Amino acid sequence: MSTEVASKPIKTSEPLFSKKNMRLLSDPLNENNPITVQVLGICSALAVTAQVKPAFIMALAVTFVTAASNVFISLLRNLIPGNIRIIVQLTIVATMVILVDLVLKAYVYDVSKQLSVFVGLIITNCIIMGRLEAFAMGNKPWASFLDGIGNGLGYAAILIIVAIMREILGSGTLLGYQVVPQFMYDAGFANNNLMVVPAGALFAVGIIIWVQRAQNKYYETE
Amino acid sequence: MQRDSKVYSIVFATVICLVCGVLLAAVNEATKDDYKTNLRVEKKSNILAAVKYPLAGKTGAEIEKIYDEVIAATVINSKGEEVEGDAFSIALKAEKKKPVEERSLPLFVYANETGEKFYILPMRGNGLWGPIWGYISLKQDLNTIYGVVFDHETETPGLGAEITKPWFQEQFEGKSSLNGEKVDIVVLKGKGNQLNEHSVDGISGATITGNGVNSMLAEDLNAYQNYFKKLN
Numbered sequence: 001m002s003t004e005v006a007s008k009p010i011k012t013s014e015p016l017f018s019k020k021n022m023r024l025l026s027d028p029l030n031e032n033n034p035i036t037v038q039v040l041g042i043c044s045a046l047a048v049t050a051q052v053k054p055a056f057i058m059a060l061a062v063t064f065v066t067a068a069s070n071v072f073i074s075l076l077r078n079l080i081p082g083n084i085r086i087i088v089q090l091t092i093v094a095t096m097v098i099l100v101d102l103v104l105k106a107y108v109y110d111v112s113k114q115l116s117v118f119v120g121l122i123i124t125n126c127i128i129m130g131r132l133e134a135f136a137m138g139n140k141p142w143a144s145f146l147d148g149i150g151n152g153l154g155y156a157a158i159l160i161i162v163a164i165m166r167e168i169l170g171s172g173t174l175l176g177y178q179v180v181p182q183f184m185y186d187a188g189f190a191n192n193n194l195m196v197v198p199a200g201a202l203f204a205v206g207i208i209i210w211v212q213r214a215q216n217k218y219y220e221t222e
Numbered sequence: 223m224q225r226d227s228k229v230y231s232i233v234f235a236t237v238i239c240l241v242c243g244v245l246l247a248a249v250n251e252a253t254k255d256d257y258k259t260n261l262r263v264e265k266k267s268n269i270l271a272a273v274k275y276p277l278a279g280k281t282g283a284e285i286e287k288i289y290d291e292v293i294a295a296t297v298i299n300s301k302g303e304e305v306e307g308d309a310f311s312i313a314l315k316a317e318k319k320k321p322v323e324e325r326s327l328p329l330f331v332y333a334n335e336t337g338e339k340f341y342i343l344p345m346r347g348n349g350l351w352g353p354i355w356g357y358i359s360l361k362q363d364l365n366t367i368y369g370v371v372f373d374h375e376t377e378t379p380g381l382g383a384e385i386t387k388p389w390f391q392e393q394f395e396g397k398s399s400l401n402g403e404k405v406d407i408v409v410l411k412g413k414g415n416q417l418n419e420h421s422v423d424g425i426s427g428a429t430i431t432g433n434g435v436n437s438m439l440a441e442d443l444n445a446y447q448n449y450f451k452k453l454n
Contacts, residue, residue: 079225079234080234081226081230081231081234082226083226083231084231084234084235087235088235088238091238091239091242092238094242095245095246099245099249102246102250102253102257103249103253105253105257105260106253106254106256106257106260107253107256109257109260109264
């Protein structure tokens, strides 16, 4: 995995929104996107993107968990014993995930039902553990927070783009509202069932990776 | 203390677990009531949905009010006698572990504007991965199915989870649940079957979930038949 690139330590005496810090936020949105470039967190990108609403909530939840656990791990980074560090990371991530689950169940119950098992699976999202190991263990809390938010948003961006493609092509709706007008159906447009099943997401993610890499002139090198 | 020493690791792990545990317990306490309300509203919406009561756009509080106004509930046993108890709070999960004779069976009754009665029976069974449950409503003849609602915990999306979809549930409407004295309503294997008034199409690739629906329907409808005979 190519997550090691961004893990250079940041110096202490910087302003909060220095150029370097802002890059932590903006890099994962495009050049170092967790899904399309780092290729982490693909499984949930396939699973929850049939509709925009659950994709949006999932993205929010992952962003929160990544940022919060990045901060906690970064705060504790000089105290965590090396031999149990992965378990400590897991404990903190799991705590954050259960917090999110409890909040969803209490305040947006229908969404929590739709996400069902996927909320619990946030803990296995490779983006989170990847960022903890590659970044938070070696950087200050503020930088780690930005890194978490940046990677969360990078994940969110792809999730929502994929979900928009899938919901429009697969169901003709957006956020549950009909957006493909009737005359399109009369003219022969049909809802594409492939887009509703996870395989459709694979195509959508593939197309996004293709477009993005063509634009950034990014090529895999040996 | 050395960061690599065993004692330090154990102390550190203990402290982390304690802090996380206390935090989670506190949040759980804080959100418990809202979660319980959500569960209660969901159950009431399912009961109302079984008689196709239009609930789109209604808030939780409105649903609870409608439920209180239009649904009456009794508890019966398999011999057909009415027994003491609060029908709504009966947990089917626990009841189904008892032998049929000892179960308390909740029965919900809905009367529409014209006074026509519909009987709503809760059901619970097992799908492929976990529990499935639902509500079935019968017309006043206690035979014709008016509506069904199914739900599940962990069935596969696109396969077993299709039991929650309208296309599957709507097939049951107007079917006969009884063949003579016997309960006879079955989900067949896959689609495109020769159907009669006691059968509906199944879900291709989800035969085990379909079988689960079948045994749930048979067992839970059967338990009410003695009571229904007395009503007729």
